[in-house]
Amino acid sequence: MTGIGVSGLAVGIDPAPEGSRIAVIDFGSAALTVALLTVSADGSTRVIDSRDLPPVSAADLTESGLPPVVSAAVDVLRGAGITSPDDIHSLYLSGFAAHNPLVQKAFRPLCAGQRVKQSVPQPVPVATAGRMSPAGRPSSSSNLPLITFAVLVVIVVVVGVVVAMGGGDRRAAPDYPTVPIGREAGSKQGVVDSAAGRLYVADDMAKSVAVVDTANRTVVSRISFQDEIVGIALDPESHRLYVASLGDHGHAHSEIRAVLWVVDTTTNGVVATIETGQVGRGVAVDPGTHLVYVTNERFLGYQLDPKTVNVNAAAGLSVIDPQSAAVVTSIELGTSAGEVVIDPATRVAYVAGSRYDQVRGSSNGVIVVDLASNQVAGQITVPDAGLLQIAADFTANTLVLVGSDAIRLADTATRTVDATLRVVGASGSIGVDPVRHVAYVADNGRDGYRLLTVELAERRLGDASIEMGMKLLVGSAVDPRSRAIYAFVAGTVRFVPPPQ
Template structure:
């Protein structure tokens, strides 16, 4: 019954999102996301408060890092996944459109904070990943059981790849140009990871993993793929060269998201505790944690409480900072990778259902999608 409750909750949240659409509450303000006060109001137009520095935050030479909501950028309906091409500072956002189901990808120029193109893809598109070496963008189409391949230069779809049923997440190994698509079969929950050759756009292997597989991440140094299994409360480790599962690590209840710090080879897994509120509570009250895993020993070395309902993870490899959006209370938890402590819990746009998160490692700018109001928040460290 515990497993059924997990899936019921997840499906229920999806139904809630569909009912809410993107009409939600209006965007409120350019908010100072640290220990300081509020900035001037921001509307639906992409805008930067006049006091802000040029795009690309810079860290203060001393003292605590502060975070500012520097701009909100209107994108498509129901934005979810976010990815950044660090070479071009281009941001890609998957929009699933809860009304029609027709997916698009919004292409944002990170320097001007303007949408430069909207690329039609498959149905219920969400998660994205970028190969920085080829400037190729990959996006899952959940309802089509496929992955769309986008040429980042021409901003056009150049291939559509059929993958295992229920694709949910993506990761790219930039060294081998291999793409990994995590899937959870909607009929029974069998998890699988489809392995795609980035040069031929062909599936070269399908690796069975645990039940209700969720997110995938790659360590580019070791070429190990990490796949969370929310139905088993485990994480599968896949050898990128043999495409075989080499280990299965127990983690906390309902692993939701995973990310790797390539510099330290530390793996971060966001999990959600069992529900502590009735099913009709909006939003549900579920405490979240981030498990810290040493990749060399494959053991959990720390568990960090972060508050309600984490729904994504991103690591800044230059600062070893971890970012976790929490959709229940519209905040962003900021974790210091060295101290393994939450240093800031920064407010996001109210009633936005913050979901996808990505970091530009060159500018240290953080991008968080807002499902309800169809925007992307641009957050800069100061």
């Protein structure tokens, strides 16, 4: 985002884990302000960035008028590095339209778990020096610094007190060995090379991958990249790590394109870069064919005609041959795509995403792709869910889907969701133990931060959870050989021994 500051931000933000990102959309009379905040260690919030858009009129507050407004807000959030609804802990609406049911329904898919809230009725103006007005002219009030300071103090005090009052229920975490790997607010995805004793952890905000020696519990290398990371995949046999970038952040005319970086894990050096599309979303490798698959989206611009379905993006799956460092083909998926997992035995890819057709309209869930024919072979529909995070235990014919305050388990044989476990706060990358058939899912609920165990065969939550204390938990990975668990907590990796 290019704007600076927030106009019309209301005091009254609920406590959230450290490093959480909170979106605020304020319907002011002079502008529609879209802002992104982050939560600090003391419970206070600070503005990452914001932008003023043209104000919303009465004509916009209709079913046909709201989609372009939502699309504009999505574009702003993408520019701030938000790549999926799971990146936002909660979304606040404030201003005159905050309590409009149509507005609430329209903006609900922007936030995982549908944590859309209304701020207090009377917004408190917040501004910073140099904030741009909707027309692009700097604001010029001599009281802005004083107003800014006063409001930020109020936010710090109110949020800090609420966190202090509500924090007594949180459970203490065991003293697991811990190694710093990146920024506290960065999203973490990890892949494990059991034979080499290496854990590769991506930090999207630091634009780097930490290489961790799992035996000595030390970071032996940090690999830096030029763009935000959206996914990593490992091919141990070829000694290759694949790192996918976000790209142009969703702007239609940007010259920046998503790139797949190919890393030689014997030297930890980048040996090739391959353009994959406009906006990168996820990456996976087929260990049998060694082909790499990258999900991406193309921004199509805003469709303002109320008679036209407001589909402003098209998604695809790029098939890449790392030997020639080239995109072999691209498979059209639908309107959105995210993380992807591949079953090497059946040569089927499962992509978190959405599709649209004239009969059913838009449907979310998992898109099934036959890699032998490079054709979409079906979809596992997940009602009332945005873009999901996905992992798999193919020996148990199970997909683990996390999003919208739920953990869903899907049977790959029947291609249906056969279990839904409601967990408020479920999010993050998912670790799977293919030996015990257990998944580990981050739970950042109000009463503590923990890894939940999910018994895949029994389709239920496990009896025990792994407590992580007071820091934001963003995901996990599992060593398939030792079954050790690696929890990614606020810029660190914690080493959890395998269960007895």
